[in-house]
Amino acid sequence: MKIATWNVNSIKARLDNALAWLRQANPDIVCLQELKCEGHAFPAQAFEELGYNVLVHGQKTYNGVAILSKFTPEDVTRGLAGEEDDTQARYLEAVFARKSGVVRVASIYLPNGNPLGTEKFDYKLRWMDRLRAHAKALLKLEEPLVLAGDYNVIPTPLDARHPENWVNDALFQPQSRARFRTLLNLGLTDAIRQVHGDTPGLYTFWDYQAGAWQRNNGIRIDHLLLSPQAADLLTSAQIEREVRTQEKPSDHVPVVIELKA
């Protein structure tokens, strides 16, 4: 079973790119982020024609997350607990029943947090605290769990081509990195690092500006974190770099894992 995450940077602007990649890669479950549209405006039919069930937690202009799946979704949760007046569409979770058992999957668009010293950075840190609390509760279920998405965190210097360029950025702050680390220390596994160890040069985002792609000036900020029960099933994890060579690409590329059965 293939599970993917991809920040598409507007699903309407990326519809052709997304359909082309889905036809080629044929993942079973796909977590999408930065839809930049409301649920009623999501082009669901195009994905349904490829055999996907479509779950959307949308928002006008900003944010928005979705899960496409070849399995029927159950137990759907929109939004992350812990802050009643948070209206930003950044979290969507569902359970999928397969013949070999269930898998719980969340599509996550963690706040960017820039610029530093503003409410935006405080919101990012609070959101990460809420995610940790929710992940801790989910881990008690002791089931295969995949928390997939754009975490907007560069976990270590190994995850940036030029880490020195990010020291004043919310994505690489010690507070952001520490909170990401607390997710791992709950017992979650970073799928790419589990498979590839300390291999350098594994990036999922390249800025549109200043020839970042051509210079391979990238960062790794899109992650799939696995519960122990999911990590036991992990057989591969890949970054789909070639998607960045599409015409009118997203600035992020998909990351795909394969789980046994």
Add this chain to the structure above:
DNA sequence: ATGACATATGAGATATGA
């Protein structure tokens, strides 16, 4: 220090992204 580049909104310029 700023902008580069891309997207949405809405019809020009601004907000957001990372």
